[in-house]
Amino acid sequence: MPVHNAEIAQTLNEYADLLEIEGANEFRVRAYRTAARNISNLPQSVAEMISNKEDLSGIPGLGKDLASKVADIVNTGKLPQLEELKEKLPPGLIEITRLAGLGPKRAGALYQKLGVTSIEELEKAAGEQKVRDLAGFGTKTEQRILEEIGRRDKLEGGQKRYQLSVIEEVAQSLLAHLKKVDGVKKAAIAGSYRRRKETVGDLDILVTHKRGAEVMKRFVEYEDVDRVVSRGDTRSTVVLRFGVQVDLRVVPEVSYGAALHYFTGSQAHNVAVRKMGVKQGLKINEYGVFKGDDRIAGKTEEEVYAQVDLPYIEPELRENTGEIQAAQKGELPQLVSLQDIRGDLHAHTRATDGRSTLEQMADAARERGYEYLAITEHSKHVTVAKGLDARGLAEHTEKIDRLNENLDGIVLLKGIEVDILEDGSLDLPDDILKRLDLLVCAVHYKFDLPADKQTERVIRGIDNPYPTILAHPTGRMIGERDPYQLDMERLMKAARETGCALEINAQPARLDLTEVHAKMAREMGIPIAISTDAHSTHELDFMRFGVYQGRRGWMEPDNVVNTRSLKDLKKLLSRK
DNA sequence: GCCGTTTTCGGCCCGACTGTTTTCAGTCG
Numbered sequence: 001m002p003v004h005n006a007e008i009a010q011t012l013n014e015y016a017d018l019l020e021i022e023g024a025n026e027f028r029v030r031a032y033r034t035a036a037r038n039i040s041n042l043p044q045s046v047a048e049m050i051s052n053k054e055d056l057s058g059i060p061g062l063g064k065d066l067a068s069k070v071a072d073i074v075n076t077g078k079l080p081q082l083e084e085l086k087e088k089l090p091p092g093l094i095e096i097t098r099l100a101g102l103g104p105k106r107a108g109a110l111y112q113k114l115g116v117t118s119i120e121e122l123e124k125a126a127g128e129q130k131v132r133d134l135a136g137f138g139t140k141t142e143q144r145i146l147e148e149i150g151r152r153d154k155l156e157g158g159q160k161r162y163q164l165s166v167i168e169e170v171a172q173s174l175l176a177h178l179k180k181v182d183g184v185k186k187a188a189i190a191g192s193y194r195r196r197k198e199t200v201g202d203l204d205i206l207v208t209h210k211r212g213a214e215v216m217k218r219f220v221e222y223e224d225v226d227r228v229v230s231r232g233d234t235r236s237t238v239v240l241r242f243g244v245q246v247d248l249r250v251v252p253e254v255s256y257g258a259a260l261h262y263f264t265g266s267q268a269h270n271v272a273v274r275k276m277g278v279k280q281g282l283k284i285n286e287y288g289v290f291k292g293d294d295r296i297a298g299k300t301e302e303e304v305y306a307q308v309d310l311p312y313i314e315p316e317l318r319e320n321t322g323e324i325q326a327a328q329k330g331e332l333p334q335l336v337s338l339q340d341i342r343g344d345l346h347a348h349t350r351a352t353d354g355r356s357t358l359e360q361m362a363d364a365a366r367e368r369g370y371e372y373l374a375i376t377e378h379s380k381h382v383t384v385a386k387g388l389d390a391r392g393l394a395e396h397t398e399k400i401d402r403l404n405e406n407l408d409g410i411v412l413l414k415g416i417e418v419d420i421l422e423d424g425s426l427d428l429p430d431d432i433l434k435r436l437d438l439l440v441c442a443v444h445y446k447f448d449l450p451a452d453k454q455t456e457r458v459i460r461g462i463d464n465p466y467p468t469i470l471a472h473p474t475g476r477m478i479g480e481r482d483p484y485q486l487d488m489e490r491l492m493k494a495a496r497e498t499g500c501a502l503e504i505n506a507q508p509a510r511l512d513l514t515e516v517h518a519k520m521a522r523e524m525g526i527p528i529a530i531s532t533d534a535h536s537t538h539e540l541d542f543m544r545f546g547v548y549q550g551r552r553g554w555m556e557p558d559n560v561v562n563t564r565s566l567k568d569l570k571k572l573l574s575r576k
Numbered sequence: 577g578c579c580g581t582t583t584t585c586g587g588c589c590c591g592a593c594t595g596t597t598t599t600c601a602g603t604c605g
Contacts, residue, residue, distance in 0.1 A: 025577080026588090027577070027578080027587085027588055028577050028578090029577090030577085030578095030588080031577035031578055031588095032577075034577090034578085035577085035578090060578095061577090061578070061579095062578085063577065063578050063579080064577095064578095065577060065578090066577070066578085100603090100604090101594085101595095101602090101603070101604090102602095102603085103602060103603050103604085104602095104603095105601080105602060105603085106602070106603085135596095136595090136596070136597095136601070136602075137595090137596085138595065138596055138597095140594085140595060140596085141594095141595070141596085144595095191605090202605090204605080230592085230593050230594070230604095231593085232592060232593055232594095234591095234592070234593095235591090235592050235593070235605095236593090237593090237604090237605095247604095247605070249592090262590085262591095262605095263605085265605085267589095267605075270589075270590090271588095271589055271590090272589095273589090274589045274590070275588085275589070277589090278588095278589075279581085279582090283589090283590085284589080284590085285589085285590055285591065286590080286591075287591095
């Protein structure tokens, strides 16, 4: 089993954590973290690069030393230096640094002075009031440690992240509350929410006001606030009853653009932009761009970028994964937007496991301004969803034909979400499939096949003469189910050869392809369908989450098949 | 440990809040 990029990144991060506790040079620690982040953002497999004898030093942040350490991880599954360090420092200390208010320095001190190696031992030491006597600690810190450990026990699985769709409502009500405060001119949700990451760990909200204290008062009094973590005039942090942490920053209006840029992140993007500023003798912070003591920009984000000779960069691209270089070369993608979408290519009705009728789905699609909607019921193998057999499908498509005759302003396409069976064959016979406008192919069982078998299965599934879209290609469900083992590079090469499109499934729990794979598909020139997989009329609105994911994958309208008119779509989906 | 339109050595983004401190370290984002 090849070592995945995520595992390499995890190993490097673990080593960085322990180095930090050991008190290593902070820039050395940072180098490991940068390398880990860049590797996890890499579309191609590092293990494969090594087996192809490719040079790893092309990866940003990887010099000679780290390249050889990464090779060790790939070849042996382990980093010898990490194993050595683990002998010296108990890995349980890393868990201690995850407690709010405790970092590497304090975890190191607890170990050196009190011999604490785990959360349990820390709880005991704090309970016996041994912690308060350590230099740099006191009664309040000791108390907080006990509180944080108690809180941690109540949480399942540690740091929780929320799906964008789940956090949206919470975030928008809080934002509306803050906008109503007298004197607030501008307000926005920044952070990973604004970058439209598939999950969000906390909320960063920015407002402009002349007197921060007034906003802060209203913020901590908000009805959903469970507890206040910190409170100042320009920055406060609370935790909502819902469990999510919210940071609020207040800046004067003249700093809005600089602050919005800063709080939108990502951190890596900000660091890169600030470094560009430093080279030009500028200081960039959340209050503006400064030359000496003079603020020379900061009212808008465009101004900030202009000072370092960059065009505006869309929030979804700000991950320091090549967007700055692309901006310098004038090669930023013109990202696809919701307005570009002209139809939905994956939807269910009551005929199988959907909750709306054909007519309702057609009306709802037309209301959203679409030209077409593909009806793609499950095939017979998915019995729990009442999947259609050949006869059921024939009857259903006749119904669609009749309905189409009476429909105005919208066309229903006849499709199927046909199961790819374990051997790679399709769940329905060719004579019925060939009568359809398009096939959406998908895997719905036997998720646990080994990578080579699973890859062969899917490739065989999409290797057919019909217009085909591979739905939710990796099968992952965020926070619930891992992607199945699949060689994505091989799969994408096959998709390119067979002319199969890949789906970005817009269900908030799927968002599959991931952003990394979406970007890879774009680079390989594989067409993408952004589809909702709607099981009811209101789920057609999930389209925006798919579009966000596409934008994070650098998708332009041309990369997305359902930005086409019906006529062009049919041309595009037909096989060469 | 990485990196170079000031550098192959000497830098490495920047600021707010808390608790422990009499001026700052640690943590966090």
